[in-house]
Amino acid sequence: MAGIEFLKGHGTQNDFVLLPDADGALDLTEARVAALCDRRRGLGADGVLRVVRTAAIGLPSEGEWFMDYRNADGSIAEMCGNGVRVFARYLVEAGLVAGREFVMGSRAGDRPVRVHDDLSVTVHMGPATVTGSSVTTVAGRPFSGVAVDVGNPHLVSAVDEDVSSLDLRDQPGFDRDFFPHGVNLEFVNMLGDGALRMRVHERGVGETRACGTGTVAAVAATLHLAGADSGSSTVDIPGGRVSVTVERGASTLTGPAEIVARGELDEHWWAGLG
Ligand SMILES: N[C@@H](CCC[C@H](N)C(=O)O)C(=O)O
Numbered sequence: 068m069a070g071i072e073f074l075k076g077h078g079t080q081n082d083f084v085l086l087p088d089a090d091g092a093l094d095l096t097e098a099r100v101a102a103l104c105d106r107r108r109g110l111g112a113d114g115v116l117r118v119v120r121t122a123a124i125g126l127p128s129e130g131e132w133f134m135d136y137r138n139a140d141g142s143i144a145e146m147c148g149n150g151v152r153v154f155a156r157y158l159v160e161a162g163l164v165a166g167r168e169f170v171m172g173s174r175a176g177d178r179p180v181r182v183h184d185d186l187s188v189t190v191h192m193g194p195a196t197v198t199g200s201s202v203t204t205v206a207g208r209p210f211s212g213v214a215v216d217v218g219n220p221h222l223v224s225a226v227d228e229d230v231s232s233l234d235l236r237d238q239p240g241f242d243r244d245f246f247p248h249g250v251n252l253e254f255v256n257m258l259g260d261g262a263l264r265m266r267v268h269e270r271g272v273g274e275t276r277a278c279g280t281g282t283v284a285a286v287a288a289t290l291h292l293a294g295a296d297s298g299s300s301t302v303d304i305p306g307g308r309v310s311v312t313v314e315r316g317a318s319t320l321t322g323p324a325e326i327v328a329r330g331e332l333d334e335h336w337w338a339g340l341g
Pocket residue numbers: 081114138143144145146147148149150219220251269270271272275277278279280281
């Protein structure tokens with residue numbers, strides 16, 4: 068029985084299983100995504116990127132290819148900034164796009180990308196919009212934060228202590244009335260010259276080593292706290308470094324994209340997950 072093609076990749080160690088599925092034939096249930104992402108009973112990943120033609124998924128986009136993103140728990144999210152870079156590199160290397168500048172679809176809208184000669188990728192991430200303020204609690208301690216919408220929801224807390232000292236193993240508390248669909252929680256140290264250090268607890272995943280949309284949210288939030296609405300910054304996350312520019316109504320994210328492995332899923336295992 069033929070297997071199902073997969074690739075494994077990561078962007079600043081935010082890791083993904085890619086499932087090439089041009090015609091949208093895979094039945095990608097929540098249970099299958101959760102099993103694939105499980106680091107013991109599956110391949111292990113923070114999320115799944117289904118590579119599907121826009122025409123096959125039936126969602127609006129000018130792009131030929133659509134990033135159908137799922138979190139490790141099987142939930143659907145609107146956007147993934149690290150995933151988009153890995154997805155773009157895959158499209159280029161698989162010869163599925165002409166050239167290195169193209170538009171990809173996502174549930175948060177179209178994302179123009181450019182794959183550079185060194186295979187890092189710049190993504191036009193759209194607006195990063197400050198939507199208010201709220202509070203998160205880590206181990207019972209409250210941290211106030213700036214809420215930012217980057218197509219998906221974020222709450223960014225600038226903290227005085229070194230972010231590496233925070234215990235993010237458990238789900239931090241947040242206001243479910245403010246974030247009825249959940250939220251990604253970023254904790255940030257401002258290092259001077261606009262540089263940031265960040266850790267993140269992602270909706271639908273837990274702590275990850277990087278979150279691309281989160282880095283854009285972090286730059287937008289810290290600019291907001293400084294009374295500005297545009298600027299550029301590097302953001303250091305446990306998995307590496309990205310560069311972010313935020314302007315009024317637009318933002319870009321540049322960072323690495325790696326493909327680590329490719330292979331076939333066992334079809335009996337897949338079928339048994341239902
Ligand atoms: N890791 C991603 C964000 C993935 C989606 C997020 N967990 C959500 O539920 O909104 C990134 O790199 O942006």
